[in-house]
Amino acid sequence: MTEPPHGASDALGEILRLQQDFQARMVDETLRYLRRVQGMFEPHAPGTVLRxxxxxxxxxxxxxxxxxxxxxxxxxxxxVHTVLAATLTPLVGEDGTTWFADADVRPAFRLLAPAEQARVTLRLPVPADVPEGLYRGLVMLRGLHQGGVPLEVTVAVAS
Amino acid sequence: MSPGDPDVLLVDEPDRAGRTTASLVASLAGRLAVLPGVSGADVVGALAAGVAAVGREAAETAEGRRLREALARGRPATNATLLWQRLGIDRWLATMPASPVLHQLRNDAALLLVDDLGETLDLPPLLPDRTGGDAVGPGPVDPLDLVLGLWALARETEALVEALAAASGEPAPRVVPGAGRAAPVDGVVLR
Structure with a gap:
């Protein structure tokens, strides 16, 4: 096994490598800054908020x-019309159990006209091996990531 | 369903121009107006970053999370990471602001259903609201988020097109009667 080389040429090589790395990072950061500024002046896409x-x-x-x-x-x-597409987050139990519920959502997707109401039904088959307890999650509406509607599912053996 | 007390209201964003025909037209026209001023690479990059943002949101759901974890366990994740690093896609996309592709798709689809489009287009054009501080800045893009985003966006697009067709009335019949068999022509020349 050979010793790693030492000397002025290695130091110069290291400085060159550092300089190239610095310049590459500077280019990336400059581009990121410019594109962020550019993004601020782009047309806003009016959105929907869940209340x-x-x-x-x-x-x-x-x-x-x-x-x-x-x-x-x-x-x-x-x-104007807006999209209604309900989904479910994983449900987390009080003991940390995470339940990825295979929810059947109906309707899975719906275009709602102005002032129109719709009822979404979520059916969750409870696997036999889910420990009893309280599970919390959110019913989210896809595309409206400002939160969702809290959901609590109590899994308990029928007495 | 009969009108009752809803659990959830879908409303306009606070302190923003609401979703109206005029604001949606302005947003679409604004996007078209800036296109000549940006490079194709920037457009592709912003769209890719936007699709990945959709994928990140989809990964918060139970269905999306299961799909993402399945992808992460197998070869797609390994190969995607390799491509990302070796071809410099990670560095390129990390400098791109995410385009709000889902909102744009929904807004453009909503324009197809409004009943005052003609009148709105006849009015002097409205200047689009600017993204301003709401702009999603550039950040690292995970290849699996992009894959999941493609899945989510494809589902959304399919459902949206079907909903647009359903909103247009009764579906076309499966069997359309023909015009009837042509009457036989008697003649030596035409035989």
């Missing part, structure tokens, strides 16, 4: 191996 109108979280109870079901009534208060 919960009911104070309580959606709640359901089911036994392991059973099925939980919740309903969500949504109204479009915008002046």
């Amino acid at each position: 919960p109108d009911a104070p309580a979280a959606l709640a359901a109870t089911a036994a392991p191996g059973g099925r939980a079901s919740v309903r969500l009534d949504v109204e479009n208060r915008q002046r």
